[in-house]
Amino acid sequence: MNLKLMQIYQRLLERFGKQNWWPAETEFEVIVGAILTQASNWNNVERAINNLKSSNLMSAESIRKTDIEEISNLIRPVGYYNEKSRKLKIFVNFLYERYEGNLTKLFELDTEKLRRELLSVWGIGQETADSIILYAANKPTFVIDAYTKRIMSKLGFATEDTTYHDLKKFFELRIPNDIRIYKEFHALLVELGKNYCKVKPRCDICPLNDMCNESTKNV
Known part of the structure; x- marks a missing residue:
């Protein structure tokens, strides 16, 4: 276990509290959200999901x-709506062709097979696959997004050349293999990235400013 990573986790948890992410009523809704959030913000995703729910379109069958x-x-x-509607259709067709439309059968696969x-x-x-695995299938895989890459770069744990796989394994080898921690840590990093460690960072009020290589440059 890497004590500094867990120190970051504890500090973010103390500042922001439990995030209880992903906000969804069903596993399928998590999948829909994971696809719709590509290159979009969550407020717009919620609007789109509410539209689908209002039309009774929140199931694979519908x-x-x-x-x-x-x-x-x-x-x-959400933007790119023609492309994303196609993605939803293709995923559902895959689910029916390979798993009789049954998410439970899909999620019975071990983590690596499910990811493939x-x-x-x-x-x-x-990122979408790992979000589905962690938040819908409830299997341990760490999700890396743009916020996480930015934060880890500023903390000195990553560079521009660090790949998705490398950063994912960096977390998985250094924090407890606990689904709850995986979910909370990812969500806490998103919260930090959205509100503090932005393109124009708010280093003076960031809960990690004393750990950060960049904070003194931006205060």
Whole structure:
């Protein structure tokens, strides 16, 4: 276990509290959100999800039976809506063709096999796959996003050349293999990245400013 990483975790937890992420009522809703949030902010994702729910389109079966144009119109708030409606359709078709439309069967796979299966689906990259595995399948895999890469770079744990895989393994080898910690740590880093460690950082009030290599440059 890396004490500094867990010190970061504890400090963020004390400042922000438990995030209880991912906000969703079902496993399928997590998957929809993970696809829709690509290159979009969560407020717009929530609007799109509410539109789908209002039209009773928050199940694999309903998405499968609905015209792609209708789905595109409902998820318009997230941007790239034509592409994302296609991604939803392709994922659902994959689920029915390979697993009889049953998420439980898909999630019975071990973590590495599940990850390979998800990455084989057009429109699902590493961050989306890991989000689905961690938050929908409840299996331990650490999610790396742009916020995490930025924060870890400023803390001296990563560089521009650090790959997604390398940073993911950096966390997984150094923090407890605990799904709850994986979920909370990722969500806490997102909270820090959204509100403090931004492109124009707020270093003076950042809870990690005394640990950060960049904070003295920006105060």
